[in-house]
Structure formats: structure tokens, C-alpha cells
Amino acid sequence: MSTFELSKEYLEHVNALIAAEDSDALRSEMGELFPADISLVLDELETPSARYLLNLLDTPSGAEILAGIDRSERNEFLKHFTSEEIARYVNLFDSDDAVDLLNDQPIRVREEVIALLEDREQARFILDLLHYDENVAGGLMQKELVKANINWTVNQCIEEIRKQAENVQKVYAVYVVDDQNILLGRISLKKIVLAHKNTRVESLYDQDMIYVETYRPAEEVAELMQRYDLEAIPVVNVQGRLLGKITIDDVVDVIKELASSDTMAMAGITGDVEEDDTVWKQTRARLPWLLVGMMGGMLAAKFIGLFEKDLALVPAMAAFIPIIGSMGGNVGIQTSSIILQSLADKSGLDESLGLRLMRMSMVALISSLIISSVVFGFNMLLGNGLHLAIVVSLALIAVIFLASFMGTVTPILLDKLGINPAVASGPFITTANDLIGYGVYFGIAHVLLGL
Amino acid sequence: MSTFELSKEYLEHVNALIAAEDSDALRSEMGELFPADISLVLDELETPSARYLLNLLDTPSGAEILAGIDRSERNEFLKHFTSEEIARYVNLFDSDDAVDLLNDQPIRVREEVIALLEDREQARFILDLLHYDENVAGGLMQKELVKANINWTVNQCIEEIRKQAENVQKVYAVYVVDDQNILLGRISLKKIVLAHKNTRVESLYDQDMIYVETYRPAEEVAELMQRYDLEAIPVVNVQGRLLGKITIDDVVDVIKELASSDTMAMAGITGDVEEDDTVWKQTRARLPWLLVGMMGGMLAAKFIGLFEKDLALVPAMAAFIPIIGSMGGNVGIQTSSIILQSLADKSGLDESLGLRLMRMSMVALISSLIISSVVFGFNMLLGNGLHLAIVVSLALIAVIFLASFMGTVTPILLDKLGINPAVASGPFITTANDLIGYGVYFGIAHVLLGL
Incomplete structure (x- = not known):
């Protein structure tokens, strides 16, 4: 089967079939697709059409499709479902997906759905998982897994896999526990395939194994x-009891969300906004940071206003306000982005602040000397006067150094304080850097031009 | 086994043991660690120490450790190795990791290493894989996999797994092919565990399966x-013949690299720079973009210089240069970041440019009205004069609209042209937006203030 690409034509075709209520044709069209592809189709349909289509399909497929729909679209969509309908699908979800869906619902719906679940083990799984914060290992794990007692044989493992086959879609390994459910190790499925049926688990399992405790942060x-x-990685509680497992696909989502939230923080956008969100939601996410920029701009205006007399005497000074601002901004963002990247890499050893500042200073030194020399050359060529040329180039050197310093120290400080350091590349810090830059420029000008 | 965290103390301890050439103590210390952890240790050691440590360990562990070291560190490190030494390790690498390592070496070393490989199948695998670009499916795949003929029984599959057990570390599934090696489907390991040994592959395998062709881009x-x-995903050639497989861990690396290269492009940094790279490498990556910003600043200076007479008459005009620049910059980056995110999501359907512009205009309308009203209020309160207040607020509305338009259109256009659209949030476009902003501001001022 070749991979599916959603096209406008295909969507129109599906919409026409839905309008004609041609359920047979729709069922056979959808039969050609994987559930994940049907999720893409539903993402693009209007809610009533999507609901009509979903109801045509059998419940297991429906559950898989619903699990794959984009979360914000799905929340819109589920507003039109009764708790009974939701429960019918959630009954068949993996427990981690079930919890994600229920966490997005109002409390009343959440409790109704849990009460209505036919599979009482699923209900118990969900109640266990609802305790955990979304950003820790406990909030990522699913309860479905295959485990074997250390005293079993390979044959008993295989029987356990058979029993769990419906619940646990993908089996990578069997986790080995003792009578108290303390995690002891794992056996890969490959080993089970190759082992004799009467081999004892005890002589087969790997003790060297990575696990995480429920409270570990998702990044870790x-x-x-x-x-x-x-x-996959098993999750244990503080006593070492096996509680669940986390699979790589959930972690890929975490990695992507982290990267995207950093980019958004750098761009001055709050929260999880997408292009097709409403105008109002986008405005709310963006306006606060624009207002920060505006306040900075007004402060800059007030500050430059103090030098109005100087500007009346040397109006050419105004012309270099942009280069001061943009150099400070660019150097600050470059520096903080490099520091951010190195903070995000938790595996290596952190370097001392002194060493970091030293290297940043060297880069700043070379860059500022080159840039201020070029600018000086231009200013002399353009006949902007020796004094002004000196003032601008000196101010640029100072601004590049200050921006490098702020760009290094701010993210490290924010990280230490437990604040997302990506905001250090955002509008707030950029604005602060701009103000410092103008201060340096007008300060130097005031002294050197003897105004 | 608990997870390893590299500390300064531990590194000092290891360094002391290396200095004392205490090989027994080192071997027993390293025996406590996973190969991936030893890779982290080697990353931080000086090259001669790292080499000494690696030589103490057995070749299979050494190969795993070497495969896990950060690529740029590894390249430094391997400069001190002979081709014979490299070949001894590469002989035991997965073929995809072997190709990654060899691609980083000078051609002479690459050819020597391939000629010296003991495992001639590995050499053949590597020669096959070296053809592919790193950024397509062929460049990500490894040749190691377990495949079964459609006419086999489950028992024959198990024997094949046993035969390949050493070569293929992780088996998720057995790929099913016909006599011409055309990929027909797959059997999960779970199914093999649960099936009777005499069941025929033909009656067991899944035909509905996702695969990719060698030429598909890594993002896809x-x-x-x-x-x-x-x-894992199997890779086929244009005839549908099974060539290799790609595992999720390699794709996680692709996802992370893409996210990080976007952030770097936004920050105005060329290429793959890390904080601990040399001053010179960092400067080379950053300076070109700073020079772009500088040229923009000089153009702005030249442009503002044209209005020097106006500035001499109304010096207060200069005070609002920063707010015009920063608003244009902030709105532009916000807008293009949202568009970028939506371009990166290849699964959904692209919206029409008209719809996108419409929504952006609405957001710009609301934001610009709020911001210009607040700024107008401030200006009146601060006694900056009605005329100047009107000019600034009108200019802000125009700048926010223009920046929204540019922030929407530029990344879409760059994407169409096959250029990384992330540069649209970078210094180049930001600088262009600033210049447009100053043009609008001084234009409006010139007309309305009747200068």
C-alpha cells in the first residue's frame, strides 16, 4: 500500500459522498486508508461531516482514528458527542491516549466517561494515570505492558503475551518482576523467539536496563x-514497582513540542498557537509581547527625548539610532540562541560561566572590531564627519559587548531560576538590550561631541 | 541499574586513573557503565586520554562507544587513529552508522578503511549506502534487517532471526519478500512468537504496510x-525491491536537527555551530549576518539622513525611530514564525494564500488599532504634540500591516522556491522590514507635518 497524501480533490470527493449520504461508498473509500490517514481527513472536515463519517466506521477503527486527530481539533469535535459516545471509543484507547483525551474535557464529561467505560480495567488505569502532571514520566506512560514473573518459563511468557495481545498493540519486550512487582529486568522479544520454551526467565533476562521514576521530567x-x-522505557515508582511504560512515539511528540515552544517563545508568542486558530486566539497570544515592545519603544522615545537639544544641534545623530538598535538585537539573539542550544543538551557537562563569557567576549571582540571598522570607513566615505564616525563606532563596540554579555548571562540565569530560557531571545530581553544600546550611544555622543 | 549522570568529580576521577595508567581500575569503572554513557565520558576527555581509554576496552564495546560519540568530537578524535584501527571498529558498526562515520573522513581514509574491513558483507553494505545523499531515505537506512521469503514457514523465519541475531541488534519485524526480493509485507515479532512453527508466512503476513523509496526526503x-x-520503516528502490530499513532513533535525530537549524536560521547563524566550538568557527557563522544587519543600518542611516532638515525642525521625530523599528521587527517575526510552523506541518492541507492573508490582516487590524491608540494616548499625556502623535500612530498602523504582509508572504515564497523558509524570520528580512518601516514613518511625517 502506497502512502496517502491528502489533496483538495480527495477532500471534495469525500465531502460530496457525505452530502449524498452514500455510506457504502464512504465505507469502501475509508477501507483503503489507514486509521492515521482517516484522522487527517477528519481534521479537515466540518464537525457534522466528521461525526457522520466516524459513525459509519466500526468502533475499533473509530477509536484509532479519534486517538490520531490533532488535539485542538478533537476538542472542538467532541463537544458534539455525548459522554456515552466518547466512552465507547475511549474504552478501546491505549490508557495514555485516553488520559490525554480526558484531560482536555470538562470535569463533568471526564467523570461521566470514566463511569461509563465498559472495560473496568481501563477505568482503573485511567484513574491511576490522571494523578500525574502531563510533563513528567507518569503523565507520559501507559499502563498496557507485558510483564513476567522471575519464576516463570519462556512458555508462560508467551502465554502472557497471547493473553495481552489485544490490549498491548506493540510488544518490544517483556518486563521481568518479582512477587512484589519490583522491576528486575527485561527480555527482548527477539530473545523469546530464539529461546527454548522451557528456559526459565531467571536465566534469560537482562538486568542491565534503563528505567525512569514517575516524577522525572519529560525532557529527561x-x-x-x-x-x-x-x-520503550519502563516506569517505576519510588519503591521500584513497575507501573507502566513510555513508548518512543510519545517522546517524539515531547521533543517536537519543546522545539516548537522554544521557537514560539523566541518569536514572542504565548502558548500553543497555530495558523488556523481564530483571529482572537492569535491576537491574545501575540498582543502582550507587542505591548512589551511598545512600552520599550515609548521608553526609548522618552529617553531619546532627553537628548532633544543635542539632536537639534547634530541631527545626523538620529540616523544611527537604527544601526545601534539592530546590532544590539542581532548580537543578543545570536548569543542567546547558542547558549540556549547548549543548555538544552542535558547530556554533556556544563562549562563554567567564566569560560563561557571568555569565549563570547572573544567572538564579540572580533565581530565588533570588524563591524565598527567597516562602519567607520563608510562614515568617512559618506562624509559624516570624524567626530560622529568615532562616536558611532565606539558605541557599536560597546553595544556588541553588552549584548553578548546579556545574551550569555540572561538565559543561564533564567534556566537557574526555572524559567524557560528561550524567552531570553524574545521581545522582552531584545527590548531591554535596545534600551541599553541607546543609552550607550547617546552617552558616548554627549561626552565626545561635547554637546 | 540507575541512569548515569556525568559529573565533574567523576571526570576528574577518570582522568586521574588515566594519568596513573591504572588499566584495571578503569576497566572495572567502565564495566559499570553502558556504552552510551562511556561515549559521554569520551566526549569530555582530551584526545590522547580518550584514545587510551578506548584501547583498554574490547572491540565490540569500543565500536558501540565510538558510534555514540558526538560527530564533531569524533572527527577530531579519529584524526589520531590509523585506518587499521578505524576499520577494526567500523567492522562492527551498523551499516548506517558506518557510513556516517566514513562520510566525515577524508577520501583516502574512507577508501583505506573500506579496503581493510574484515567483514566483506559490511564493506559491500557501506559501498551501497555511500551513494545516497544524507538527506534522503537512502542516506538514513541501514542494510541490516531480517527478511523472509513468502514461501517459508514460521520456523524458517526463526532460524533466519537466529542467523542474523548478531548483525541485527533490534528486530521489530520480519520483512516478507518474493523470489525477486520485492517487498510484499511484514510480520511483527509478536505474531511470530504467537504463531505455530509450521504456519506458512504467506498466511500470516500483513500486506498493509508503510514503506518509503530511497529518494524520499528525510523530512518526509x-x-x-x-x-x-x-x-522502523522498510526502504525500497523504484522497482519495489527491499534495500534496507530506517529506525526511529535515526529519525529522531533528523527531527531535532531540523528544529535546531530553524532556530539557528531565525537567530542569524549559519550552519551547525555549538557553544564549545572555537571562537573562529563561531565568528564565521555569525559575522555574515551581522554584516547584513550593518548594511541595513547604514542604509537606514543614509535614508534618515535625507530627512536631516526635517529632523532639525522637529527633533522629537527621532525619538520614535526605535518604536517603528521594533514594532515592525516584532510583528514580522511573530507572523513568519506562525507561518513557518504551519509550513512545517506537511500532513495537513495547505490553505489558500488569500485566506491566510485575510486572517493575518484581521490580527494586524486589531493589534495595530490597540497599539496605536495606546501610543497616541501616551503621546498626548507626555505632551508630544497632536501632529506628531497622529503621525506616529498612523505610521505604526501602516508598519504593523506591512510587517504582517511580509511575514506571511516571504516564508511562503521562500518555501515555494525551495529555500529554507526559516530565514524569513532572520536578520535579512527583519532588516528589510525595518527599512520599509522607516520609509513609511518619514513619508507620513513629511506629508502630514508639512515639512
């Missing part, structure tokens, strides 16, 4: 799974 | 593996 889980190339 | 492979939650 992501780092571990990448470092050790794991497709 | 990443998108497919995420959409369908795959831990």
Missing part, C-alpha cells in the same frame, strides 16, 4: 530514550 | 514514521 525521559536508543 | 520519512507511529 526524552534525553534518556535518545541517549540509549530505546523504543 | 520523519513525517510518515510519526503519523503511523512506526519504530
